[in-house]
Amino acid sequence: MSRLLEVNNLKQYFRVGGSIFRPKYVKAVDDVTFHIDKGETLGLVGESGCGKTTTGRTILRLHEPTDGQIIYDGTDITKVDMMPYRRRMQIVFQDPYASLNPRMTVGDIVGEAIDIHKLASDKHERKERIYTMLERVGLNSEHANRYPHEFSGGQRQRIGIARALAVDPEFIVCDEPISALDVSIQAQVVNMFEELQQDLGLTYLFIAHDLNVVKHISNRIGVMYLGKLVELADSYELTFHNLHPYTKSLISAIPIPDPVESRTKKRIVLEGDVPSPLDPPTGCRFRTRCPYATEICAEQEPEFREISKGHHVACHHVEKIN
Amino acid sequence: MGKTLVDIKNLRLSFFTPAGEVKALNDISIKMEEGDVLGIVGESGSGKSVTAYSLMGLVPYPGRIIGGTIDFNGHRINEMTEEQLRDIRGNEVSIIFQDPMTSLNPVYTIGNQIMEVILLHTDKDKKQACERAVELLTLVGINEPAKRMKQYPHELSGGMRQRVMIAIALACEPKLLIADEPTTALDVTIQAQILELMMELKRKIGMSIIMITHDLGIVANMCQKIAVMYAGKIVEYGTTDDIFYNPRHEYTKGLLRSIPKLTDKERKRLVPIEGTPVDLLNPPAGCPFAPRCSSCMKVCLKRMPEYTHISEDHYSACWLLQKEEFEKRGERA
Numbered sequence: 302m303s304r305l306l307e308v309n310n311l312k313q314y315f316r317v318g319g320s321i322f323r324p325k326y327v328k329a330v331d332d333v334t335f336h337i338d339k340g341e342t343l344g345l346v347g348e349s350g351c352g353k354t355t356t357g358r359t360i361l362r363l364h365e366p367t368d369g370q371i372i373y374d375g376t377d378i379t380k381v382d383m384m385p386y387r388r389r390m391q392i393v394f395q396d397p398y399a400s401l402n403p404r405m406t407v408g409d410i411v412g413e414a415i416d417i418h419k420l421a422s423d424k425h426e427r428k429e430r431i432y433t434m435l436e437r438v439g440l441n442s443e444h445a446n447r448y449p450h451e452f453s454g455g456q457r458q459r460i461g462i463a464r465a466l467a468v469d470p471e472f473i474v475c476d477e478p479i480s481a482l483d484v485s486i487q488a489q490v491v492n493m494f495e496e497l498q499q500d501l502g503l504t505y506l507f508i509a510h511d512l513n514v515v516k517h518i519s520n521r522i523g524v525m526y527l528g529k530l531v532e533l534a535d536s537y538e539l540t541f542h543n544l545h546p547y548t549k550s551l552i553s554a555i556p557i558p559d560p561v562e563s564r565t566k567k568r569i570v571l572e573g574d575v576p577s578p579l580d581p582p583t584g585c586r587f588r589t590r591c592p593y594a595t596e597i598c599a600e601q602e603p604e605f606r607e608i609s610k611g612h613h614v615a616c617h618h619v620e621k622i623n
Numbered sequence: 624m625g626k627t628l629v630d631i632k633n634l635r636l637s638f639f640t641p642a643g644e645v646k647a648l649n650d651i652s653i654k655m656e657e658g659d660v661l662g663i664v665g666e667s668g669s670g671k672s673v674t675a676y677s678l679m680g681l682v683p684y685p686g687r688i689i690g691g692t693i694d695f696n697g698h699r700i701n702e703m704t705e706e707q708l709r710d711i712r713g714n715e716v717s718i719i720f721q722d723p724m725t726s727l728n729p730v731y732t733i734g735n736q737i738m739e740v741i742l743l744h745t746d747k748d749k750k751q752a753c754e755r756a757v758e759l760l761t762l763v764g765i766n767e768p769a770k771r772m773k774q775y776p777h778e779l780s781g782g783m784r785q786r787v788m789i790a791i792a793l794a795c796e797p798k799l800l801i802a803d804e805p806t807t808a809l810d811v812t813i814q815a816q817i818l819e820l821m822m823e824l825k826r827k828i829g830m831s832i833i834m835i836t837h838d839l840g841i842v843a844n845m846c847q848k849i850a851v852m853y854a855g856k857i858v859e860y861g862t863t864d865d866i867f868y869n870p871r872h873e874y875t876k877g878l879l880r881s882i883p884k885l886t887d888k889e890r891k892r893l894v895p896i897e898g899t900p901v902d903l904l905n906p907p908a909g910c911p912f913a914p915r916c917s918s919c920m921k922v923c924l925k926r927m928p929e930y931t932h933i934s935e936d937h938y939s940a941c942w943l944l945q946k947e948e949f950e951k952r953g954e955r956a
Binding site for chain 2: 540
């Protein structure tokens with residue numbers, strides 16, 4: 302498989318005050334490296350504030366990266382004009398209530414991208430294209446003249462997906478696309494993502510905090526903690542043979558919808574809260590909550606290294622723990 | 624058999640909105656014994672919160688109870704005056720809300736808010752109340768409780784605030800704790816801490832818990848009994864094992880099929896429940912789930928099925944079960 306996207310040492314710092322001489326930064330994403338193959342789904346999980354959404358947005362250059370490199374399909378897009386790439390890379394947002402303009406009809410919401418990229422030569426073709434998109438996501442052409450408030454959460458998310466698909470993208474960042482939906486609707490949307498991927502050969506970066514869903518949809522999963530990628534592996538490998546202590550506790554904290562399994566499951570309950578990203582711990586960022594932390598964890602930042610093929614971990618004590 | 628703590632019988636509650644009557648609760652009956660942990664699951668708008676709130680006599684405007692009775696710990700809640708209710712709330716029954724960010728008062732200190740409950744419901748003086756508050760903060764696992772007493776909610780993290788909420792709820796050692804999606808706004812590792820804490824406190828204090836959630840993982844973990852709600856109806860009720868391993872209502876079955884499980888070894892396709900949740904303003908005449916049900920029959924669209932008892936505390940309202948029963952009886956005759 303060929304690489305579609307490569308992210309090297311990506312950094313995204315946000316300035317949050319301080320003086321001109323001593324500015325303060327939140328290191329939302331700090332030195333993150335990964336790649337995504339064509340036709341693959343990479344899941345990104347972590348707790349709120351760990352930088353997963355920022356990573357997704359920075360890849361699309363919705364934020365200008367502070368440092369690092371984004372290579373898309375062989376070209377470095379860190380500094381180039383994004384316009385031609387906007388057609389190839391799209392995003393589906395988390396909140397289907399806030400991400401659709403309430404004053405535009407569904408047809409115009411989907412059609413806006415078609416207009417901007419001049420993908421339709423006349424009105425008729427534009428209309429045809431909008432209808433095809435709506436039908437592809439399980440809505441019908443009559444919905445084009447309605448407004449977002451007339452739809453339920455699940456339907457709105459479908460509109461958001463239709464909008465992303467309108468320009469025939471290759472790569473879609475799915476930023477928590479199902480967290481705002483009811484359980485019975487989530488499965489509909491997850492299945493639709495899978496179908497679209499098969500039919501159109503899409504590549505996804507799937508960001509979510511629900512590991513149950515991420516594991517279901519992804520080929521590989523990356524786990525983030527305080528702006529750092531701590532573990533990256535095949536999704537099966539990550540679920541059953543995870544190596545990083547944070548991944549272990551994260552996985553064990555997830556309630557399993559099965560009474561017998563959850564009764565027998567051993568739970569690692571982490572102490573304390575996630576430290577403030579304004580003032581992250583020195584060395585390994587997880588050390589303040591890590592049961593295995595030693596002196597070296599405070600002094601040295603662990604390297605993000607490949608332990609076995611395709612399995613990367615950032616921890617000093619991987620060998621000792623496992 | 625323990626003592627009955629909660630007994631809701633045929634409760635009907637409607638919201639009278641300008642657009643018409645919304646039947647939020649349609650003939651709900653729930654029985655709970657002391658020490659039980661009951662989970663109420665369902666999608667948003669299915670009436671799970673309203674059920675629990677009505678237990679505290681909290682019916683949000685423009686709602687009105689139009690039938691049925693609510694008995695709690697020897698009180699008939701639906702016939703009590705506001706003043707009598709105030710005596711029970713926070714004392715015998717407490718509630719933890721979903722969003723710890725908005726349920727604490729931002730202009731009062733943590734200590735102040737905990738002490739308020741104690742001063743209101745017991746005859747402790749200020750000094751004793753303060754001591755009790757520190758004790759409570761220690762109980763819910765907050766470090767440096769004396770210092771926290773003087774802090775304001777914005778100085779604490781989400782998980783800490785939820786702990787404070789729990790401390791307030793437990794201040795008078797209630798018989799029943801209602802937890803309305805207590806961890807939805809929290810991260811998974813913090814969620815695990817809070818759930819652990821609740822179960823530990825349950826063992827220590829011996830209270831009952833009603834857990835309202837849409838996360839089937841949480842109920843599988845914590846609850847002994849589960850009520851599955853759909854459009855203001857309890858469509859199935861049973862022990863946790865009944866619901867997960869022997870679901871009888873099509874909605875419960877669909878729900879279980881539609882959630883991915885982390886521990887699944889192979890990748891199965893999810894089977895979603897098609898369609899969208901019902902519009903409670905224009906509910907269907909028969910079973911509310913019928914329009915989305917894959918084995919819907921003619922009768923389902925016309926009349927609401929009665930409950931069929933599968934075992935003593937496992938029952939479900941579905942015509943398929945009625946049909947089964949009917950056929951069984953036919954065979955016997």
